Amino acid sequence: AQSVTQLDSQVPVFEEAPVELRCNYSSSVSVYLFWYVQYPNQGLQLLLKYLSGSTLVKGINGFEAEFNKSQTSFHLRKPSVHISDTAEYFCAVSFSNDYKLSFGAGTTVTVRA
Amino acid sequence: GAVVSQHPSRVICKSGTSVKIECRSLDFQATTMFWYRQFPKQSLMLMATSNEGSKATYEQGVEKDKFLINHASLTLSTLTVTSAHPEDSSFYICSALDWYNEQFFGPGTRLTVL
Numbered sequence: 001a002q003s004v005t006q007l008d009s010q011v012p013v014f015e016e017a018p019v020e021l022r023c024n025y026s027s028s029v030s031v032y033l034f035w036y037v038q039y040p041n042q043g044l045q046l047l048l049k050y051l052s053g054s055t056l057v058k059g060i061n062g063f064e065a066e067f068n069k070s071q072t073s074f075h076l077r078k079p080s081v082h083i084s085d086t087a088e089y090f091c092a093v094s095f096s097n098d099y100k101l102s103f104g105a106g107t108t109v110t111v112r113a
Numbered sequence: 114g115a116v117v118s119q120h121p122s123r124v125i126c127k128s129g130t131s132v133k134i135e136c137r138s139l140d141f142q143a144t145t146m147f148w149y150r151q152f153p154k155q156s157l158m159l160m161a162t163s164n165e166g167s168k169a170t171y172e173q174g175v176e177k178d179k180f181l182i183n184h185a186s187l188t189l190s191t192l193t194v195t196s197a198h199p200e201d202s203s204f205y206i207c208s209a210l211d212w213y214n215e216q217f218f219g220p221g222t223r224l225t226v227l
Contacts, residue, residue: 036218043117043206043218044157090156099214100147103156 002027002095006104013081014112021076021107023091032094033074034101035065037087044090050074061085086111115141117209119219126197127227134192134222136207142187143209147216148180151204163190197226 007022025031032051036044048059055067065076074091091104116139126132136146144165149157161182162170169182179201181193190209194201206221 041204041221041223043119043220044208045218046215098162099145099210099216100159100162101157101216102159105156 002029002093002102004091004093004102004104006089006091006107008107009105010108010110012110012112015083016080018077018079019081019085019109021089021091021109023074023076023104025072025074025091025093027072027093027095029095033065033067034092034094035059035063035074035076036090036092037061038090038106039087047076047089081109081111083111083113085109115139115209115211115215115217117207117217117219119205119207119222121222122220123223123225125225125227128198129196131193131195132197132224134194134205134207134224136190136192136209136219138188138209138211138217141209141211143190143211144187145210146184146190147208147210148182148190148192149206149208151206151221153204157206160192194224197224199226202226 003026005024013019034049035047038044047063048057050057050067058064063078089107092101118137120135146163148160151157160175163182163184165184171177184190202225204221208216208218
């Protein structure tokens, strides 16, 4: 079965500390991978995506993610977070070429001073 | 980047009434739009795929007669929640696929059914 799992529901982190948000997927076919950020009562904003090519993907706001095919993972990292990074983060996977997205349950990141 | 709008941003209605939510791609044409539903503190669940000029494709478990989708033009898709009930209260988000098959999300519509 195809699925997306975000391993951490909540991640508290201090300002200027690094953060890693974990995402694993299960699929028997090739996938496209995405990370989105959602601020309260807003839609989703694309942070980065992996379609093909280099497995290390750099996105906006200093975020990056690495696609690991053998571990079926696509973890998101930022070396130094800001208060403004407090938000909900969603990993999403497209399992087919119809561009439908399956979302993980989300990870709430709370950055404290 | 491309912009997708939704209207209204918030709506409160009485049980039994119908509510229409609009999703517009403002600076690009979208033959395909998606409708998602998000419950508080939960993830997005795909409800249906809206295709311009043809019938929408609904995900398993989504009542097509309850959630009417119309994609009448390349920039507009509408979702009508018919005979709304309190359990339909949710955050509804649309997205639109551009020519490069990148998905852009609207800001969402908060529906509260009393």
